[in-house]
Amino acid sequence: MVAIPVIDIFAGPGGLGEGFSSLLGEENQRVFTISLSIEKDSEAHKTLTLRSFFRQFPIGEVPEDYYSFVRGEISIEELYRRYPDEASIAIHEAWQATLGKIPNSEVDKRISEALNGERNWLLIGGPPCQAYSVVGRSRRQETVLDASKDHRVELYKQYLRILAVHSPAVFVMENVKGILSAKTKENSIFSKILNDLSNPAEAFSNDTSLPVNHLPCPGYKIFSLVQKPIRYELDGKPVYNHKDFIIYAEEHGIPQTRHRVILLGIRNDIDFIPNVLNKTDYVALQDVIDDLPKLRSGLSKVKKVEDTDSKWLELIQNINFNSTEMPENLDVFELVQDRISNLTPSEHGIGGNFIPWPNVTCSYRQGWYHDPQLLGIPNHSSRGHMGLDLHRYIYASCFGILKGVSPKINDFPISLYPLHKNVDQAINTKKFADRFRVQLAEFPAKTVTSHISKDGHYYIHPDPLQCRSLTVREAARVQTFPDNYFFCGSRTSQFIQVGNAVPPLLAYQIADIVADIFGFIQFQSEEELNRAHCVSV
Structure with a gap:
């Protein structure tokens, strides 16, 4: 199977991307490949670029010069000079940009170039979470969030806009547990996010900034990665309690009590019910x-x-x-x-x-x-x-x-x-x-x-x-x-x-679940091709 393209936004140092990139399939090949990652912080971007460089080499064939750099024997400039082709790809893949400030047209262009016409791809990322965190709100003495005073409240709309314009087959979105209790004067933040993610096109129905030639987004079914739905609605939409979206990382082999909300979105034209994460024994520090x-x-x-x-x-x-x-x-x-x-x-x-x-x-x-x-x-x-x-x-x-x-x-x-x-x-x-x-x-x-x-x-x-x-x-x-x-x-x-990242080992386990969805998409496509061939014959 050809590697599945991944666009990683709000990428930080690349924890989510590392987990997905680490999943191997047949002949020890990567199941997912990072086609574009976007991060605004300059130091995190350097880390992201270096890790992209590392991944340009086949598994087990990273050159000794990389380790010489890590040991402080050569500079990063010298490392990239010795491997110009791999460095060039990494520098192009890891883009330092601030979503919401960089023109949307430039973002759309970079995504389209990275995907090269592929429709079935994966969007991952976690919009900055400081606005939603319980500790942060307590420190700021905020009970109600105001987007006019804190632009971070609506940064998820940058994620949402990419869904509306580019319609990936699947998305994985991460945020802090505090997002469940965050609210504005108008509504619960999380309820609005779930509704918007289910139907990105409707959320942007009055937005004239969207490109006129983009395909209408068919919307998404939003799944928990740890709980089965309470029930399904008539249109197939799964129904959960909000707390069902919390992943308790220590229950899945991560050596810390990290509790995060992670959403799995599957495009509505893909009729697939995903698995959930397996639980394991706690791992001691x-x-x-x-x-x-x-x-x-x-x-x-x-x-x-x-x-x-x-x-x-x-x-x-x-x-x-x-x-x-x-x-x-x-x-x-x-x-x-x-x-x-x-x-x-x-x-x-x-x-x-x-x-x-x-x-x-x-x-x-x-x-x-x-x-x-x-x-x-x-x-x-x-x-x-x-x-x-x-x-x-x-x-x-x-x-x-x-x-x-x-x-x-x-x-x-x-x-x-x-x-x-x-x-x-x-x-x-x-x-x-x-x-x-x-x-x-x-x-x-x-x-x-x-x-x-x-x-x-x-x-x-x-x-x-x-x-x-x-x-x-x-x-x-x-x-x-x-x-x-x-x-x-x-x-x-x-x-x-390190503190802002998604644990790569948790992302790796999520990648295994997501890979099954793409396996189904490929099977579905092959079935359609076979039916078309039979009709033509």
Whole structure:
């Protein structure tokens, strides 16, 4: 079967695209091929382009020069210079553009060129979700969203417009769970989105900006990927409760409690009922990060020349708290003291953009994560933390080991309370009471979001002897990116890219369901050709 074209919009660093591109069919060939990806952020776009370059080579035949780049031995410019044909395709495929600002005519032109006349293709992507997130709305004290004040509220219309003009056979659209409760003065955001996606042509019926020569979109049936419909309407439209569209990633082999709304749309002229995702056992955080090189944290608020192993040890060993004020946590205090007495900084220090490391033995899906050609681990450096935060981190990780939960603010001794204006509110109202959250080794991690780029307090490593927050590579492991997936840009940008992505391993499982739809389309087309041949004979 010829590879199915994919257009990936709001692509980020390419998590959705990676999952679909990883599905292999006969003779180890890709079932899906990314024909065009669109992303506005310059650093995410660089990552997207690099991964497109990686995919230009047959499975298992990526040149050694790619790994030389990842190891920092050659520049990306030199890599692209050595493989101009593959680089040219990748640069053309990964388009840096802002949907809603770039002229629609240019978007239509690029999509049409990428598809080259193919009608049965796949649209994927997740319109920016900050406007819909529950935490974001709470922070902005918004109960009702206003598109006139926040253009992100209606960015899904860029997705919708592509459906209306280009009518892909199938689409997969991802967003945060908060979209289910978001509303404007007029209506529920999610109800309107479902209605618009079902009939994009009607949603744009009064829009004179659509090209006059486009084929009318026949509309879509919207399916859940995890639940069977409650019933079907007379026209075949499946009916669900809104919560049926939530995918709980930890139920599908993803090592984090990531809960997202993902919609599967099938064009109305395709009479096919898709499968749903299989459930699996939960995957523990330790199963995907324990084999990575151990690091110490960096140090902030000290001179760079003083950021040494001995200074790190000194800052941690100067921890000072009164264990008698919390007799119920005496075991935690004792474990903290025990761990401090056994602290030995890692030979890898604070890590780096690449660490030579022959001992990759990831106990979960090693074939998915590990690439033996790498000879090490990229994007694995720890950020800097203040001395007092180091004390909070080692206390939190010891608390997690003994209590099996992350401590709330009032589980810390007073001497370790954060110097934050909201600390009293956190204690009294329990709002943001888990400002310092250790990830528990024996359970799936909490959701990795772009907030991980801020300070790391929500993503404390479970190992007290490392006394730090997660690195980009550890976050990428939690998000199920393969180790050979290199993130470009600053460390802050890398964290944002990882946090905003769809887990590739989840996308891979969705791709398997979507591939069956295209298999049916091909079978249907072959049947029609056979009937036409019989009639002509």
